[in-house]
Amino acid sequence: MIHIVFNEADVDVLKKAIELDETLQGEVWQVKDDYAVGPLAGIYTAEGIEARRQWWRDVLAGGDYAGKVDTGEVDDNKLVTELTERLRNEPAEIVWVWAAQNKHDVSGYYWLMSQLKEFQGRIYILYLNNLPFINEKGLIFYPEWLSVIPPKEFLKAKKLARPITLSEFEVDPDEWAKLQQEDKGVRLLEGGKKLGQQDYSYYDADLKKYITGDWQKASKVIHQFLHKNKQTTGDAYLLWRLKTLLATGEFDVQGEVKNMKDFEVKGKQAQAQAAETTNA
Structure with missing residues (x-):
């Protein structure tokens, strides 16, 4: 089993949850780019990928993260290549995609799943949309980020795992394609998995x-x-x-x-x- 998350902080909390439940055993991979901002036009082409990388270079230039684009630390396309090779070579392998109710995770979900249609039935989604959890103080809360969920509470979340349906593999990439065509700079979550866009x-x-x-x-x-x-x-x-x-x-x-x-x-x-x- 391969678990995929969209934030660095999610990696640690999910690994702690895995330690508590052997049925969750697997590797944790992270999609590192933030697809809730920046250009999307031609994002699956060499030109579009380089255009996005150049945009990030411009954004980060002269700042705290200058030069990070070219360190190789963030290379989601390499992640997808390795993931697809793994799935083709190991027919029993499955993927769990974890997403909380925020624009960052949902944008990452669209970017990722649009490339995995050939593995329908083996790609699972765990979308924590309006699901209540118990925090460390014993109070109910509705998390916007996976990282704020106590590790033991992930044992409840695993019950949400379901295969991404064939219908979703048809419809969701179309929604993502519309956003690519609009090519605005900021994505916002409007509810459920609905994303809207605004200017930079x-x-x-x-x-x-x-x-x-x-x-x-x-x-x-x-x-x-x-x-x-x-x-x-x-x-x-x-x-x-x-x-x-x-x-x-x-x-x-x-x-x-x-x-x-x-x-x-x-x-x-x-x-x-x-x-x-x-x-x-």
């Missing part, structure tokens, strides 16, 4: 709300956004969007606009109002 600037307006009249490290602005905003995304994407906003001259900045702890930002209007108050 979707998070900008909310990100601005966390820039105040006081100097703040970019890391603090991003931290506030991640902990307070209803819709969030990865910190690398937010750093790129923050730098894009700063390039407009709308905000004051000091320090080297590079890593998120290297520079500070401040709202110009708030700064001017503060100066007027001081001089009054």
Whole structure:
């Protein structure tokens, strides 16, 4: 059995769950790219794959994760190649795809399953959609991420495992193809497995709300956004969007606009109002 997850934190918690239940024994593989953001056009072609890699290079350039694209650390296409070879060579092998109710996991699910139709009947989905769990304090909660589920609670989740149906292998790739044709920059979960799309600037307006009249490290602005905003995304994407906003001259900045702890930002209007108050 091969378990597939979409977040690094999910790997550890699932491995701990496997230790508690021998029927879950298997390898844990991770799809590492974040398909909830970035270009999708031609994503299964050499040109589309390289276009997406170049987009990530541009996003990560001069930031905390600069150069990561070319380290080989993230190579989901290699993962799919190895997975398909494994399934062809070992007819008894099965795959469990774990996804929680968030845009990151669902986007990854679409990207992955659209390439596995020939193995229908051997690819299982465990979609934790509105499933209640018990947290460490004994309270019921509805997790948006696998990593927040206590390992022992995964034993309940395994009951959800079911083969991805032939109908789903027909319909879901079509839905994913529509998103590829639209080729917008941000995917959002609208309920169930329904994804909608917005432009690359979707998070900008909310990100601005966390820039105040006081100097703040970019890391603090991003931290506030991640902990307070209803819709969030990865910190690398937010750093790129923050730098894009700063390039407009709308905000004051000091320090080297590079890593998120290297520079500070401040709202110009708030700064001017503060100066007027001081001089009054």
